[in-house]
Amino acid sequence: MHIIDWLIVGAYLVWIVYDGLRRTTGASAVEGYFLANRSLPWWAVGLTVMATQMSAITLVGTTGQGYADGMRFVQFYFGLPLAMIILSLTLVPFFYRAKVYTAYEYLEHRFDVRTRTLASLLFLLSRGLQAGVIIAAPAVILSIVLGFDLTLTIVGIGLPTTIYTMFGGVQAVTWTDVKQMVVIVVGVSAAVVSLVLGLPDGVGVGDALSVAGAAGRLGTIDFRFDLNETYTFWSGLIGGLFLMLGYFGCDQSQVQRYLTAKSVDAGRHSLMMSAFVKIPLQALILLTGVLVFAFYLFQTPPMLFNPVHESEVRASARAAEYTALDAEFQAALEAREVAARDAVAARSIGDATAVASARAAFVERQQGVTAIREQATSLVREVTGDTLYTDVNYVFPTFVTTQLPVGLVGLIIAAIFAAAMSSIAAELNSLSTATVIDVYRRHLRTDATDRHYLRVSKMVTGFWGVFTSIVAVYAANLGSLIEVVNRFGSFFYGSLLGVFILAVGTRRATAPGALWGLVGGMAAVIYVAATSSISYLWLNVVGALAVFVVGMVVSFIWPSTTADL
Structure with a gap:
C-alpha cells in the first residue's frame, strides 16, 4: 500500500482506541464495566447490535459470497424482522426487569443453577469459536496486503485487541462500534462508487448488472423447499428465524448489548432498528460483490485471488x-x-x-x-x-488493494481492521461476562469484592483472547468466513433457544425437563449433522424443537422442580 494509505489506517486506529478509552467512565465497578450502568441511548445500542454481528466478516465474506454466488445469501436474513419483533415482546422485558448481567442468570431464576451453567458453557464454547473466525477475517486481508505469515498476522490483531478490551469496558466498546458502523457504510459506498466509475465507456450500471444477472448473480429469491439447500426463501424465513431468535435472544454477545440500554423501550427500539436496517445494508454489501464480478468482466482478474x-x-x-x-x-x-x-x-x-x-x-x-x-x-x-481452499475470502481484499485509488484503499482497510477489532472487543467482553458471572462468581468465589471480580474479568479476557487467536489460525481456511461463523452458531443456537422457549413459553416446564431438554437438543443436532446433508440453517430448528419436546416429556414424567438428577 501507499504511505498515504498506511497513514490513514494508523490514524484511524489510534483515534478509535483513544476515543474508546476516553469514554470508559464508570468502568471501575462490575456493573459499569459489563453493562455501562444500563445508561446507553437506544440508537447507540442499535448500532452496536448491528456492528457486533457484522464485523469484518461482512466485508470479506459477504462481498466474496456476492461475487461467487450472487444475491441469494440475502435470503438468510428474511427471518430477522420477525425475530426482532418476537424478542422485543418477550425476552427483552424479561431480561431487563430481572436485572441480570447475563441471559443465563434468568434460567436459574426460572429453573436451577445446572441449567444456567450448562447454557452458559454452551455459549462460551460457541462464541469462543466464532470470535476466532472474526479475528481470521481481517488477518486474511492483512496477510495478503503485507505479505506476512497468516499466523503472525492473527497474533498481531488478537494481542492488541485483547489488551484494549481488558481496559475498555462495554461503554468503550459501544461507542467504538458506533464509529465502526459509520466507517463501514462510508467505505462500502465509496467502493460502490469506484466500481461504477470503473466500468468501461458505453457500459452503464444497468448493462453491467444485466450481464451479471445472466450469470445468475442477481437471483435473490428461491422458493424451492429443499432441506439440503442453504439459501432459499424457506430456509431463511424458518431456519433463519430460529437462528436469529437464538443469536439475538440467547447469545450473551447480543443480549449484553441491549441490557446496556436505559430502559425496556430503549432495548426494544435498538432491536427494531437492526430489524429494518440490516437487510438493506446486507443487500448493499452483497451488491458490492456482484459489482466486483461485473467489474472483472471488463478487466482482467487473477485466475486465483490468493x-x-x-x-x-x-x-x-x-x-x-x-x-x-x-x-x-x-x-x-x-x-x-x-x-x-x-x-x-x-x-x-x-x-x-x-x-x-x-x-x-x-x-x-x-x-x-x-x-x-x-x-x-x-x-x-x-x-x-x-x-x-476457496477463493471467496480473497476476492474483495484483492480488488481493494489492486484497483482502488490511493486514500480509498486506506479508508476501506481501516474500516475492515477497526470493525474487526471493535467486534472482537465486544465478543471478548461478553465471554468475560459469562465466565465471571455465571461460572466464577456463581461457583468458585461467591463472596469477593467488586474490585476482585473486576480484576478477574480482565484476566479472563486475556485467556479468551489467546483462545480465539488459536481458533483463528484454523478458521481462515474453512471456506467462506460468513458461512463458517453461521455454521458454528447453528450447532448451538437452536438448543439455547429451545431452553428459553421452555422458560418463557410454558409454566409446565420443570428444572429437570429444561436440563435434559438442553442435553437432548444438542445430541439431536450432533446426530442430524453427522448423519444427513441437511443445511446448517435447519439445525437451529432441529435443536429448538428437540429441546422443547424432550423438555416437556421429562417435565411430565418428572414434575419436580428440585435440582435432583
Whole structure:
C-alpha cells in the first residue's frame, strides 16, 4: 500500500482506541464495566447490535459470497424482522426487569443453577469459536496486503485487541462500534462508487448488472423447499428465524448489548432498528460483490485471488500445468469479455431475440471461465494440501488493494481492521461476562469484592483472547468466513433457544425437563449433522424443537422442580 494509505489506517486506529478509552467512565465497578450502568441511548445500542454481528466478516465474506454466488445469501436474513419483533415482546422485558448481567442468570431464576451453567458453557464454547473466525477475517486481508505469515498476522490483531478490551469496558466498546458502523457504510459506498466509475465507456450500471444477472448473480429469491439447500426463501424465513431468535435472544454477545440500554423501550427500539436496517445494508454489501464480478468482466482478474497459494503452485513440480491453465484462462477471459460486450450491445438495441442469443453466448463463455478456475483451485488443493481452499475470502481484499485509488484503499482497510477489532472487543467482553458471572462468581468465589471480580474479568479476557487467536489460525481456511461463523452458531443456537422457549413459553416446564431438554437438543443436532446433508440453517430448528419436546416429556414424567438428577 501507499504511505498515504498506511497513514490513514494508523490514524484511524489510534483515534478509535483513544476515543474508546476516553469514554470508559464508570468502568471501575462490575456493573459499569459489563453493562455501562444500563445508561446507553437506544440508537447507540442499535448500532452496536448491528456492528457486533457484522464485523469484518461482512466485508470479506459477504462481498466474496456476492461475487461467487450472487444475491441469494440475502435470503438468510428474511427471518430477522420477525425475530426482532418476537424478542422485543418477550425476552427483552424479561431480561431487563430481572436485572441480570447475563441471559443465563434468568434460567436459574426460572429453573436451577445446572441449567444456567450448562447454557452458559454452551455459549462460551460457541462464541469462543466464532470470535476466532472474526479475528481470521481481517488477518486474511492483512496477510495478503503485507505479505506476512497468516499466523503472525492473527497474533498481531488478537494481542492488541485483547489488551484494549481488558481496559475498555462495554461503554468503550459501544461507542467504538458506533464509529465502526459509520466507517463501514462510508467505505462500502465509496467502493460502490469506484466500481461504477470503473466500468468501461458505453457500459452503464444497468448493462453491467444485466450481464451479471445472466450469470445468475442477481437471483435473490428461491422458493424451492429443499432441506439440503442453504439459501432459499424457506430456509431463511424458518431456519433463519430460529437462528436469529437464538443469536439475538440467547447469545450473551447480543443480549449484553441491549441490557446496556436505559430502559425496556430503549432495548426494544435498538432491536427494531437492526430489524429494518440490516437487510438493506446486507443487500448493499452483497451488491458490492456482484459489482466486483461485473467489474472483472471488463478487466482482467487473477485466475486465483490468493497470491500466496499461486506462488506455491508456480514454485512446485506442477508449475508447467498451472502455466498452461493460466494461458487457457486468459483466452477464456478474452472470449468472455467479447461476449459480455455483445450482450451489452444487444441490450442497447432492444431486440429480444438478439438479447437472448447474446446472453446465452455469454453464459457459455462464463461457464468456460468457471471451469478453468475450478481446475486451478483443485490444483492448489493438491499441491498445497489445503483441501478446503476457496477463493471467496480473497476476492474483495484483492480488488481493494489492486484497483482502488490511493486514500480509498486506506479508508476501506481501516474500516475492515477497526470493525474487526471493535467486534472482537465486544465478543471478548461478553465471554468475560459469562465466565465471571455465571461460572466464577456463581461457583468458585461467591463472596469477593467488586474490585476482585473486576480484576478477574480482565484476566479472563486475556485467556479468551489467546483462545480465539488459536481458533483463528484454523478458521481462515474453512471456506467462506460468513458461512463458517453461521455454521458454528447453528450447532448451538437452536438448543439455547429451545431452553428459553421452555422458560418463557410454558409454566409446565420443570428444572429437570429444561436440563435434559438442553442435553437432548444438542445430541439431536450432533446426530442430524453427522448423519444427513441437511443445511446448517435447519439445525437451529432441529435443536429448538428437540429441546422443547424432550423438555416437556421429562417435565411430565418428572414434575419436580428440585435440582435432583
